[in-house]
Amino acid sequence: MGLGVVGKAFLRLLMVEREDLYRKYGLDPSVVAVADSKTAAYNPLGLNIERLLEHKERVGSLEGYPDQIDLDTKSLIKEVEAEVLVEITPSNLTTGEPGLSHIKGALISGKHVITANKGPLAIEMPALVELFDHKGLRILFSGTVGGGTPFLKFVKKCLSGERIVSIRGVLNGTTNYILNRMEHGISFQDALKEAQEKGYAEADPTNDVDGWDSAAKLVILSNWAMDSGVTMSDVTVKGIRDVVLHRDLLKEGKTIRLIATSDDEGLRVQPEVLPRNDPLVVPDALNAVSFTAEISGRHTLVGKGAGGKETAAALIRDLVELKMYMRGGVGLC
Numbered sequence: 001m002g003l004g005v006v007g008k009a010f011l012r013l014l015m016v017e018r019e020d021l022y023r024k025y026g027l028d029p030s031v032v033a034v035a036d037s038k039t040a041a042y043n044p045l046g047l048n049i050e051r052l053l054e055h056k057e058r059v060g061s062l063e064g065y066p067d068q069i070d071l072d073t074k075s076l077i078k079e080v081e082a083e084v085l086v087e088i089t090p091s092n093l094t095t096g097e098p099g100l101s102h103i104k105g106a107l108i109s110g111k112h113v114i115t116a117n118k119g120p121l122a123i124e125m126p127a128l129v130e131l132f133d134h135k136g137l138r139i140l141f142s143g144t145v146g147g148g149t150p151f152l153k154f155v156k157k158c159l160s161g162e163r164i165v166s167i168r169g170v171l172n173g174t175t176n177y178i179l180n181r182m183e184h185g186i187s188f189q190d191a192l193k194e195a196q197e198k199g200y201a202e203a204d205p206t207n208d209v210d211g212w213d214s215a216a217k218l219v220i221l222s223n224w225a226m227d228s229g230v231t232m233s234d235v236t237v238k239g240i241r242d243v244v245l246h247r248d249l250l251k252e253g254k255t256i257r258l259i260a261t262s263d264d265e266g267l268r269v270q271p272e273v274l275p276r277n278d279p280l281v282v283p284d285a286l287n288a289v290s291f292t293a294e295i296s297g298r299h300t301l302v303g304k305g306a307g308g309k310e311t312a313a314a315l316i317r318d319l320v321e322l323k324m325y326m327r328g329g330v331g332l333c
């Protein structure tokens with residue numbers, strides 16, 4: 001579900017990696033149905049991805065494609081026989097829709113879900129995870145936080161056996177880019193325009209600059225790593241619109257970053273003054289997360305937080321993990 005930047009990149013990557021995925025993991029997936037916001041295609045024997053993508057590029061939708069089917073997305077999810085739904089429609093942080101209904105449809109019809117859509121999880125993560133568990137299904141979402149950087153897999157697989165006492169991170173590339181540019185004397189508005197031109201910011205950048213995108217990612221991280229049982233309404237949120245970067249602050253070797261924190265005082269997103277040598281002070285549109293584990297201490301992971309190709313790589317990683325799970329093997333780090 002969803003044939004935008006990430007959806008197309010995911011299908012392309014499936015084609016490019018096909019041989020390797022089969023050789024390394026015995027994974028040879030058939031894509032039986034694909035839908036964008038208005039049109040859908042279905043072939044129980046497997047769609048021809050190359051032809052489908054070429055049609056989508058040329059026509060802008062699946063209208064007129066030989067395997068086009070007149071079914072709304074909910075019926076498609078219910079009626080198509082498939083093992084997994086890949087849900088990558090745009091994130092709506094207020095209602096979670098249409099992703100939330102798609103994911104619930106998959107649950108009802110017995111399909112695993114892989115998603116990079118933050119909305120449904122930010123709004124209903126504790127209930128969704130429990131429902132999937134209850135039905136013996138998996139919902140995997142490593143692309144929701146950090147694009148292709150495996151923050152979620154890192155904390156779960158590489159820090160297993162230890163309690164995570166706090167999470168602090170830069171979870172939004174747009175605001176990190178803007179704050180970096182403001183250090184060089186560029187105004188907030190000009191830096192935002194640059195971030196939009198570079199494709200970091202959402203079309204409506206409110207969720208980026210006002211901190212809601214960071215809050216959604218923090219909810220997912222905190223539930224995942226700290227078992228917090230929280231949703232968006234549990235986060236105190238302040239964005240970067242009022243931030244002023246005084247020369248004196250920069251001269252003292254400090255700067256400001258939008259930091260998302262989950263600790264024993266709760267969840268919050270706010271601009272914070274940090275020394276320039278703090279591991280969370282990263283350049284450009286990068287993301288960085290410090291996990292503090294009870295015994296081994298602080299671990300910081302830095303990487304690109306967005307991008308179609310990068311997020312598609314996270315979806316493929318989830319697909320491999322699902323395959324290992326279905327085979328009864330262990331997941332990857």
Ligand code: HSE
Pocket residue numbers: 171172173174175200201202208213305306307
């Ligand atoms: N607009 C988001 C960001 C994209 O700037 O981080 C990735 O979720």
